Amino acid sequence: MSAEREPVGVIGTGYVGLVTAVGFAELGSDVVCVDIDAEKIARLNRGEIPIYEPGLAELVEKNRERLTFTTDISVALDRARLLFVAVGTPPTYSGDADLSAVHAVVGAMPASDRHALVMKSTVPVGTGEAIKRVFAEQGKSGFRYVSCPEFLKEGTAVSDFLAPDRVVVGDDGDWAGDAVVELYRPLLVPDEGGNGPGQLVRTDIASAEMVKLASNAFLATKISFINEIANVCEETGADVVEVARGMGLDERIGPKFLNAGIGFGGSCFPKDVTALKQLAGNSGYHFQLLNSVIEVNELQKRRVIGKLEKHLGTLIGKRIALLGLAFKPNTDDMREASSLVLSARLQAAGAEVTAFDPIASEIAAPMLRGVTLADDAITAARGADAVVLVTEWQEFRDLDLAELRSVMAGDVLIDGRNALDGDAAASAGLRYEGIGRRALTAEPGRPVSTVAGA
Ligand SMILES: NC(=O)C1=CN([C@@H]2O[C@H](COP(=O)(O)OP(=O)(O)OC[C@H]3O[C@@H](n4cnc5c(N)ncnc54)[C@H](O)[C@@H]3O)[C@@H](O)[C@H]2O)C=CC1
Ligand SMILES: O=C(O)[C@H]1O[C@H](OP(=O)(O)OP(=O)(O)OC[C@H]2O[C@@H](n3ccc(=O)[nH]c3=O)[C@H](O)[C@@H]2O)[C@H](O)[C@@H](O)[C@@H]1O
Numbered sequence: 001m002s003a004e005r006e007p008v009g010v011i012g013t014g015y016v017g018l019v020t021a022v023g024f025a026e027l028g029s030d031v032v033c034v035d036i037d038a039e040k041i042a043r044l045n046r047g048e049i050p051i052y053e054p055g056l057a058e059l060v061e062k063n064r065e066r067l068t069f070t071t072d073i074s075v076a077l078d079r080a081r082l083l084f085v086a087v088g089t090p091p092t093y094s095g096d097a098d099l100s101a102v103h104a105v106v107g108a109m110p111a112s113d114r115h116a117l118v119m120k121s122t123v124p125v126g127t128g129e130a131i132k133r134v135f136a137e138q139g140k141s142g143f144r145y146v147s148c149p150e151f152l153k154e155g156t157a158v159s160d161f162l163a164p165d166r167v168v169v170g171d172d173g174d175w176a177g178d179a180v181v182e183l184y185r186p187l188l189v190p191d192e193g194g195n196g197p198g199q200l201v202r203t204d205i206a207s208a209e210m211v212k213l214a215s216n217a218f219l220a221t222k223i224s225f226i227n228e229i230a231n232v233c234e235e236t237g238a239d240v241v242e243v244a245r246g247m248g249l250d251e252r253i254g255p256k257f258l259n260a261g262i263g264f265g266g267s268c269f270p271k272d273v274t275a276l277k278q279l280a281g282n283s284g285y286h287f288q289l290l291n292s293v294i295e296v297n298e299l300q301k302r303r304v305i306g307k308l309e310k311h312l313g314t315l316i317g318k319r320i321a322l323l324g325l326a327f328k329p330n331t332d333d334m335r336e337a338s339s340l341v342l343s344a345r346l347q348a349a350g351a352e353v354t355a356f357d358p359i360a361s362e363i364a365a366p367m368l369r370g371v372t373l374a375d376d377a378i379t380a381a382r383g384a385d386a387v388v389l390v391t392e393w394q395e396f397r398d399l400d401l402a403e404l405r406s407v408m409a410g411d412v413l414i415d416g417r418n419a420l421d422g423d424a425a426a427s428a429g430l431r432y433e434g435i436g437r438r439a440l441t442a443e444p445g446r447p448v449s450t451v452a453g454a
Pocket of ligand 1: 011012013014015016017034035036037040086087088089101104105120121122123150151152153154267268
């Protein structure tokens with residue numbers, strides 16, 4: 001299989017770059033991975049994987065022979081026609097995407113009729129057309145351009161890549177778009193000639209760019225929506241978990257991304273929602289809805305403070321333990337994690353903060369000034385007046401709640417992800433409060449499940 005597969009170049013070996021490279025290697029392509037970070041390339045050449053992502057290290061090891069890691073772009077240009085771009089596009093102070101890394105890659109391309117840039121990085125709509133204009137101005141109009149946005153999620157990145165819901169290819173209908181479709185062929189639905197589950201969406205470049213931004217903005221909107229419903233549930237006695245279950249059974253709504261919590265984080269939702277809002281604004285359209293999505297998310301991260309004050313009174317001198325720091329489980333990514341806002345707000349309110357994360361503690365440490373990091377959940381909770389579940393790692397779901405209660409000074413447990421069993425917590429003597437759910441507390445003589453209010 002490997003002999004017939006198109007070789008691939010991948011520029012940028014972060015999350016998306018590494019997973020893309022390993023995914024194509026798994027499908028049988030030889031892949032040249034290029035990064036300007038020499039230290040990262042040296043680590044990859046030593047067999048070290050610079051990010052925590054389940055399944056990735058095993059797949060890199062398995063496909064070692066097909067993967068080349070280098071800082072030299074000419075190796076990729078020599079061996080591959082298709083150069084997948086997976087460099088970062090972080091937000092700028094204006095909210096626009098910072099395209100400097102993309103521009104650096106474009107500038108490094110030679111005049112060629114044999115190559116194509118395939119954009120995996122998330123970029124504003126219009127970027128592809130702008131790059132094509134740059135190529136034309138530089139006498140490189142033979143260089144082809146394809147938009148091929150990536151939809152993987154951190155924590156399940158490898159399986160998302162290898163079993164995509166859809167593959168979006170935006171191009172000018174030339175050889176490059178055809179070649180990208182052929183690379184993905186094994187992942188496409190059978191009537192597209194392959195075996196995988198993915199639908200192919202082949203379209204123009206601007207529409208492909210917009211599919212990516214609109215998808216992230218829609219998912220973020222769904223989360224902010226359910227978070228607002230949760231907040232109303234708290235005022236009215238409804239339980240948002242039951243509400244989400246009831247809503248999600250409607251096929252038009254669907255059950256996913258209806259988990260209320262303490263706000264969305266990560267490297268993409270906050271950045272891409274803001275970038276789309278900014279893109280709309282730059283084009284003269286005021287995207288009202290996205291302003292609310294962003295604002296609701298900011299407020300949601302802070303609502304935990306109010307819950308803690310309701311139970312503890314002033315937070316001055318109180319000890320609060322945070323379980324989980326990463327923006328979601330199964331990743332060590334701290335970008336825009338709710339824990340960063342929460343720990344800063346708690347300290348500003350006078351609380352002492354301890355924290356534990358199974359994987360992200362080391363990366364988080366420099367970002368969490370004043371926070372005491374513990375080696376495990378129970379040590380973090382020792383002597384705490386309240387514990388807040390911030391990231392729903394499986395090991396926190398499996399915690400012995402009686403043991404947790406026994407080491408705490410107080411009895412308040414705020415479940416920021418609705419991941420724990422409230423009845424079990426109350427039975428263990430904890431005052432349990434989730435997001436958008438009735439608070440539970442074990443009072444003598446009353447069955448826990450019928451107790452409301454705290
Ligand atoms: N992280 C995620 O889950 C997803 C990210 N995306 C998008 O993919 C893009 C990449 O995201 P991540 O992988 O998270 O970024 P990252 O920040 O983890 O990695 C980017 C890599 O590009 C390298 N780089 C920067 N400039 C370069 C250059 N001129 N030449 C070669 N390498 C260069 C950096 O050294 C770094 O290793 C972003 O646009 C992001 O929005 C899309 C879907 C999922
Ligand atoms: O463009 C990107 O980078 C990626 O962004 C998200 O993926 P990711 O950020 O890895 O993680 P998600 O699982 O989407 O979670 C994002 C945030 O939303 C929160 N979330 C998610 C789902 C939910 O129901 N409730 C909720 O609060 C999570 O806790 C997390 O903080 C998208 O899901 C991917 O499709 C997309 O490719």
